[in-house]
């Protein structure tokens with residue numbers, strides 16, 4: 001009989017149960033999504049650039065478990081609140097308490113099992129879908145990744161069965177301690193005014209210390225290594241929770257106080273302060289999830305950008321084409337280069353001669369310094385070119401040259417010595433330089449680097465020299481040219497670079513490698529695509545969990561709010577004003593964790609500084625991406641909520 | 648002073664339920680006029696349509712048929728915004744249940760009608776303080792509704808209903824959960840408002856003592872106005888008169904109640 005009553009009671013609250021079920025199902029499916037990565041050791045290790053990737057996953061699992069734990073406990077509390085009034089009524093009418101407790105226990109377990117089954121099903125689908133989408137988008141190779149993965153299923157089931165049994169027992173305990181009247185009036189609560197107390201001050205201090213420790217370990221991850229990873233994982237969330245708990249309630253209380261007689265705003269902040277105590281923990285969770293989600297996506301993007309940065313470090317000029325044929329000329333013509341130079345050269349007697357005038361009149365850009373940190377700091381080569389040395393006469397004393405070049409070059413030189421060892425260019429021997437000239441006699445290192453970069457890869461030569469026009473024309477060998485070009489945006493013309501590479505390959509009949517900037521970029525992309533995939537995959541999972549948390553919180557409270565909005569409506573508050581009040585209230589609810597989460601991301605990106613050249617490069621992109629998604633989500637939530645409370 | 652009608656109800660019907668279901672005539676062809684400064688009570692059995700009548704007058708509910716004019720304005724033609732503003736400025740409410748916002752303190756609840764109109768703070772504090780004093784709930788100002796008694800809640804609701812000095816005060820059993828002393832306090836307060844500030848009051852009540860404060864009583868049965876009673880002499884005489892009328896309807900009401908009870912038993 002009681003069972004029947006309970007079932008009919010559930011039916012009457014179907015909407016609330018659906019919200020609850022949706023919340024549980026999403027959290028389970030996302031937990032599972034994460035586990036498909038965490039347990040697939042061979043996949044993660046093969047695809048990550050990070051050495052201790054497994055540790056990252058272990059810590060991630062711990063963190064996610066903690067978050068899920070609180071989330072489920074909270075959802076469970078909501079289940080109890082749905083039922084307690086009804087149960088109280090049964091007890092008033094004479095139902096025995098142990099019967100009611102049994103009922104509650106069964107209900108919790110059944111709900112848990114149903115959501116576990118549904119959550120796993122959706123988890124399979126989500127993992128497969130997100131995996132496929134990402135693989136397509138990133139052209140990542142996902143062999144070894146399984147959306148339906150045994151160990152992940154096992155762990156998820158184990159974790160949630162334990163969790164549901166725990167929360168069922170928890171509800172038992174709460175029920176056992178509650179009096180009938182408490183049950184009956186469960187939904188009526190008073191707002192306890194916030195009071196500063198000793199342990200709250202302790203909370204602030206501990207919170208600040210924890211956050212600082214967390215941030216410090218994120219910043220000095222390179223030095224602290226595994227210890228840093230541990231401290232960051234534990235301290236950052238701890239600090240976040242404590243500070244949210246310590247600062248949000250008094251802040252809202254102050255807001256409320258200052259708007260006490262400001263009409264609808266008094267109501268808005270009253271509403272907020274009424275629930276802020278139970279909101280703080282959830283908002284801290286949301287902040288952490290935002291940090292993890294946006295951080296994972298930003299990390300993924302950073303690896304993506306890293307490929308670009310590697311490309312930029314490798315070559316300043318996007319295209320380098322030797323003796324373009326017709327097809328190549330056409331492709332080049334279609335690219336809006338910002339800067340396009342053509343240099344002539346001849347290979348004579350194992351010696352590569354560049355037309356000095358070309359270099360003189362088309363001074364190229366080079367990196368201002370060597371190394372990845374200077375990938376985007378360019379300068380024009382200002383160094384003087386040495387005197388042309390095309391014939392043996394060139395090796396004579398400086399002043400002897402009749403047609404000293406226009407630039408008034410100080411000295412002469414065969415070439416510099418700074419060229420990298422693996423350039424394939426036999427640098428001129430230092431001793432080769434004719435004696436008697438004091439300074440600036442050799443090619444400067446900038447020039448050397450540049451000449452190495454534009455050198456033909458399919459020819460072999462033992463020396464590189466410059467030749468003035470007369471000398472150059474006098475050389476018997478065939479005149480060849482190299483065309484280099486730089487665009488505003490390397491990534492925008494990827495298809496053109498690919499085409500050029502292809503044509504170059506055809507030209508060399510499959511012999512040799514193109515060594516192009518594009519190829520280098522592609523190779524770097526290939527290395528980081530696995531990490532990128534994980535970043536995006538987990539980012540999406542965390543953000544979805546965040547969305548589910550926030551949505552659940554707001555919708556689960558909506559039923560109780562209906563009455564309040566109805567009352568205001570009766571008192572003559574216009575609909576638009578009510579709507580504005582909702583926008584304001586939820587804006588604050590969204591704002592706090594949003595800001596905290598982004599702050600974590602800003603600090604947390606330092607974490608990658610030991611693998612990536614510039615973890616902060618284009619960070620605005622993922623942040624903007626997140627802001628757009630989050631705002632869209634805000635508007636969706638507001639409208640859903642409005643539809644419930646403003647009928 | 649020229650007497651103007653505050654409420655003019657003309658052949659108003661309110662039908663719940665669609666065409667296919669069994670329809671409920673919550674109001675059935677109700678017509679009456681309330682003059683400015685009147686204090687009218689509405690009495691009738693449970694489910695007879697009292698709350699529905701009040702809701703129609705208070706612009707919260709639309710009549711299925713007929714017209715309702717308040718202070719000369721046909722509210723059945725007003726737009727939602729105008730209705731909101733009308734309620735906010737001209738009407739005061741004490742509802743049968745869920746009167747207060749549980750997320751605001753007593754003080755904030757009472758101040759709400761004024762602060763919603765963006766009155767200057769000192770003016771708000773002035774008036775709220777006075778009203779709280781009048782209704783004897785000044786000490787409760789900073790408490791939340793969940794922590795005060797039912798009667799205190801009702802008085803808070805009354806304070807909120809009169810704080811902005813509305814033209815028409817509507818009450819749905821305002822004394823319903825009050826003991827005699829508190830009920831008398833509230834009724835005296837309403838009487839003062841009615842006599843001194845010319846606030847018109849329309850109040851639903853089931854108890855003859857509260858009704859005896861009115862100047863006129865409308866009796867409603869199954870959605871129809873079946874009788875009205877004017878107060879001519881003293882309150883005591885009026886009280887007896889009301890009891891008599893109720894006695895006549897008492898038999899009918901008892902019958903209805905018996906019917907309802909058996910229906911409940913059938914279902915159970």
Ligand SMILES: Nc1ncnc2c1ncn2[C@@H]1O[C@H](COP(=O)(O)OP(=O)(O)OP(=O)(O)O)[C@@H](O)[C@H]1O
Nearest residue numbers: 663664671672673692693694695696697698699700
């Ligand atoms: N929203 C509704 N839908 C359908 N029927 C309704 C609705 N509201 C009221 N009724 C019906 O209309 C009739 C009048 O209801 P009303 O609330 O006006 O009664 P009342 O006189 O205020 O009763 P009480 O003294 O118990 O408050 C009742 O039969 C009720 O069942």
Ligand SMILES: [Mg+2]
Nearest residue numbers: 697698743819
């Ligand atoms: Mg009623």
